[in-house]
Amino acid sequence: MMRYELTQIPWLKRLLVSRWPIFLVRAVVLAGFVLTIVAGLVGSPVGSHNFAIIFVWIAWWSFLKLLAIPFGGRAWCAVCPIPMAGEWMQQGALVGRSARGIGLNRAWPKQFRNIWIPTGAFAMIGLFSAVILTLPRVTGWVLLGFIAVALVVSLVYERRAFCRHICPIGGFIGLYSRLAPVEVRVRDRAECATHADKTCVTGNEQGYGCPWQAVPLALVQNTNCGLCMECLRSCSRDNIAVNLRPFGADMGRRAGRSLDQAYFGFMMLGSVAVYSTVMLGAWGKLKTAAFEVGSVAWLSYAAVFLAFTLGVLPGLFLLAVWAGRKLAGSTLSLRKTFIAQSHALISLGLLAWVAFTVSFAFAKFSYVWSVLSDPFGWGWNLFGTAHVPWTPYLMNLAPMLQVLALLGGLIWTSVWVRRIAQEELLEKQAVRQSLPVMLFCLLFTIGMLWLLIG
Amino acid sequence: MTHTKYPLSNTCTARRRKCFKSQIAVVAVLLAIAVLVVPAPMSLAAPQERHIRIEASRFQYTPSVVSVNPGDRVTIDLTSTDVVHGLYVDDYALNITADPGQTTRLTFVADKAGTFALRCSAPCGPIHPFMVGRLNVGSNGLLWRAIGIASVVAFAGLWWFRK
Numbered sequence: 001m002m003r004y005e006l007t008q009i010p011w012l013k014r015l016l017v018s019r020w021p022i023f024l025v026r027a028v029v030l031a032g033f034v035l036t037i038v039a040g041l042v043g044s045p046v047g048s049h050n051f052a053i054i055f056v057w058i059a060w061w062s063f064l065k066l067l068a069i070p071f072g073g074r075a076w077c078a079v080c081p082i083p084m085a086g087e088w089m090q091q092g093a094l095v096g097r098s099a100r101g102i103g104l105n106r107a108w109p110k111q112f113r114n115i116w117i118p119t120g121a122f123a124m125i126g127l128f129s130a131v132i133l134t135l136p137r138v139t140g141w142v143l144l145g146f147i148a149v150a151l152v153v154s155l156v157y158e159r160r161a162f163c164r165h166i167c168p169i170g171g172f173i174g175l176y177s178r179l180a181p182v183e184v185r186v187r188d189r190a191e192c193a194t195h196a197d198k199t200c201v202t203g204n205e206q207g208y209g210c211p212w213q214a215v216p217l218a219l220v221q222n223t224n225c226g227l228c229m230e231c232l233r234s235c236s237r238d239n240i241a242v243n244l245r246p247f248g249a250d251m252g253r254r255a256g257r258s259l260d261q262a263y264f265g266f267m268m269l270g271s272v273a274v275y276s277t278v279m280l281g282a283w284g285k286l287k288t289a290a291f292e293v294g295s296v297a298w299l300s301y302a303a304v305f306l307a308f309t310l311g312v313l314p315g316l317f318l319l320a321v322w323a324g325r326k327l328a329g330s331t332l333s334l335r336k337t338f339i340a341q342s343h344a345l346i347s348l349g350l351l352a353w354v355a356f357t358v359s360f361a362f363a364k365f366s367y368v369w370s371v372l373s374d375p376f377g378w379g380w381n382l383f384g385t386a387h388v389p390w391t392p393y394l395m396n397l398a399p400m401l402q403v404l405a406l407l408g409g410l411i412w413t414s415v416w417v418r419r420i421a422q423e424e425l426l427e428k429q430a431v432r433q434s435l436p437v438m439l440f441c442l443l444f445t446i447g448m449l450w451l452l453i454g
Numbered sequence: 455m456t457h458t459k460y461p462l463s464n465t466c467t468a469r470r471r472k473c474f475k476s477q478i479a480v481v482a483v484l485l486a487i488a489v490l491v492v493p494a495p496m497s498l499a500a501p502q503e504r505h506i507r508i509e510a511s512r513f514q515y516t517p518s519v520v521s522v523n524p525g526d527r528v529t530i531d532l533t534s535t536d537v538v539h540g541l542y543v544d545d546y547a548l549n550i551t552a553d554p555g556q557t558t559r560l561t562f563v564a565d566k567a568g569t570f571a572l573r574c575s576a577p578c579g580p581i582h583p584f585m586v587g588r589l590n591v592g593s594n595g596l597l598w599r600a601i602g603i604a605s606v607v608a609f610a611g612l613w614w615f616r617k
Binding site: 046047048049130131134135278279280281282283284285287288291360363364390392395396399400403406407410411414415417418431434435438439441442445446449450453454 | 511512513514515518519542544545568569571573575577580581582583584585586587588594596597600601603604605607608609611612613
């Protein structure tokens, strides 16, 4: 598959190897993060007048889904402020290479080396989403909670265990980063295989061993690469490349197909459908039910959310895979086929999130101008934009963009449903295996179309 | 001659596949074009006056979905039952607000067909950003065409994008 090595460009390579550019971006992001937490905790309780709500859930969350993940994969993880404090303590340095870090450096428990915890964490966010997304104080406390957990985990376990095995946003980004057109890979695998020291894993004076505990030689997909560039610094044989590649280049890889990844994918698909129903639908009682945490209505919402994302959706998909096996006369195990085929839903999921995001990002973005001038909602007017009225942008274009995103996701998924089926089956069998699965994808797409533009 | 048999057979199969792919592509494109160009069902009813009363309360409009015909002259009386609520009509860019217990009137001609969100434009509580309703002006052609094209591409893709 075609690749263009970005690290062939000398100035770009220098930029990536240097710790300063990433540090400076991280410092700015950290400052914004601190402002967000302070605004959340002490600012106006009205979400649309508070920097925390508008910047986290309108600006950042939309930026992540519309641009950062589709085009940069895990690029956000390289500058994410949440693990910074813990990582700096682990490493004992803010910018340079140091060997005086603190922490117990324990290995992450084997039974949790998967993404079941992020799946559960994302489910928790889903259950409390109406509160987290609208109450500044709750957003502030949630972010503080993330920092605290990341710090404790960094002090007990080695490297970025929090990012890889706990963070729900990390799980989200990791899943969809497989579609991104950027990757860090070994340039010459033979060269790497003969390099006994593996400084990219163990670290040396130039760089730390991979904070994500990835082995670059074995890296065949983006999920566990945080684009931190440590391997680029520490490889003593100059054998690491940052490549531009076609979108979705990881999708044909069998590595990383597992039940936890499959379920995380269903959690994402289910969540976007539930969010579209609750937040963008015209049913006020549903919104109230999702908001009134602890009430009977909320308990019903929570039960439906969990049943739909973890039971109904995977159950229907399993039924489709089972029907496909029967049609194809396949002798492959149902579990293996289910896991492999669910991998194809990644593209459908990302583009469903893009379509969902277009709905509220365009409608709410104008709040950004007022909270920039008045981040705490205290009546300031720092840049003269505090009184910019709320105005939805490009609402005449939004439905068309949503249709294009959902259709694009469906077409892209049909490519992978068929190709994954053909990995193990003959051509005609593969088509038969794929038919019920594509019916599932079509029905999901129709459901999203109805929710978003219906 | 046996050494040429398999290559020839492979060539024929490849040709047949290419031909089949082309047929699939042509059929899919024709179906997609048909879905795009088939005219949407037109309302035969003459434009009329529509008077609609919408009650705005905690995070919802009642009724939450309003349907009119293209060309209708629509008058909306927005009444708020609790706090100040607003009503912004997407794409039409019309906006009104109603104080608690008061009614505000909005009149416009529904000259754009489609489905439009009605959004609360006055911060009314935590769920305010998600307080929405729907205005249907005629049939939702975009939705039906999108469903039609999705149905075509989903299954055409299975044959087209083989390994």
